[in-house]
Amino acid sequence: MKKFIVVYYSRTGNNEYLAKKIASQLDCDIEKIMPRVNSFIFFLLNISLGIKKIKHDVAGYENIILCGPIMMGRFLSPLHDFYKKYKKSIKKLYFVTCCGSGFKVKDDKFGHATVFKYIKGLMGEKLAHCEALPVGLTLPAEKQDDGDAIMKARLSDENFKDEIEQHFNQFIEQLKRETKKRNKK
Ligand SMILES: Cc1cc2nc3c(=O)[nH]c(=O)nc-3n(C[C@H](O)[C@H](O)[C@H](O)COP(=O)(O)O)c2cc1C
Numbered sequence: 001m002k003k004f005i006v007v008y009y010s011r012t013g014n015n016e017y018l019a020k021k022i023a024s025q026l027d028c029d030i031e032k033i034m035p036r037v038n039s040f041i042f043f044l045l046n047i048s049l050g051i052k053k054i055k056h057d058v059a060g061y062e063n064i065i066l067c068g069p070i071m072m073g074r075f076l077s078p079l080h081d082f083y084k085k086y087k088k089s090i091k092k093l094y095f096v097t098c099c100g101s102g103f104k105v106k107d108d109k110f111g112h113a114t115v116f117k118y119i120k121g122l123m124g125e126k127l128a129h130c131e132a133l134p135v136g137l138t139l140p141a142e143k144q145d146d147g148d149a150i151m152k153a154r155l156s157d158e159n160f161k162d163e164i165e166q167h168f169n170q171f172i173e174q175l176k177r178e179t180k181k182r183n184k185k
Pocket of ligand 1: 014016
């Protein structure tokens with residue numbers, strides 16, 4: 001059985017960048033979630049039309065790294081649909097998001113920790129961990145609370161450094177440590 005696969009959805013590229021970076025660090029398979037109908041309006045309204053079949057065999061991986069954005073304080077429907085469709089095949093799942101909400105507002109209505117609580121309730125024991133890499137960490141300190149600047153921020157090799165890179169590296173280390181420990185049991 002293979003150890004990891006990264007499965008992701010991304011609209012404007014941030015989570016695609018992150019997903020590829022994780023897959024490259026873990027040297028593992030990666031696949032993009034393809035919604036049956038790629039309507040952003042539907043996603044924002046939480047209308048779900050399902051996703052296309054994942055080409056990799058989800059049951060053949062010990063850990064799924066699910067990567068995608070948080071929008072309108074929700075676990076976006078392509079991500080939700082992936083979980084619903086493959087629940088029985090998923091052993092452990094890590095959710096990681098490059099989101100807009102920073103650590104100071106994580107518990108607000110649209111904050112990532114609020115969405116993480118929902119995900120925990122949905123997945124229970126299958127959920128190993130949720131990780132947020134707020135895109136605002138790539139901005140200068142004075143812009144990190146600026147909503148417009150956050151919405152426009154895009155991850156790139158030029159700005160994926162310092163604080164965001166440190167969080168990323170810690171997350172990768174945690175993944176490696178936890179999965180190694182679980183295998184020893
Ligand atoms: C319409 C819209 C709503 C959003 N709502 C939230 C939100 O509720 N919470 C949050 O943390 N970020 C929110 N964001 C920010 C996105 O999560 C962020 O821009 C993310 O990096 C986009 O990922 P992508 O480039 O992979 O699509 C929102 C962005 C858009 C465009």
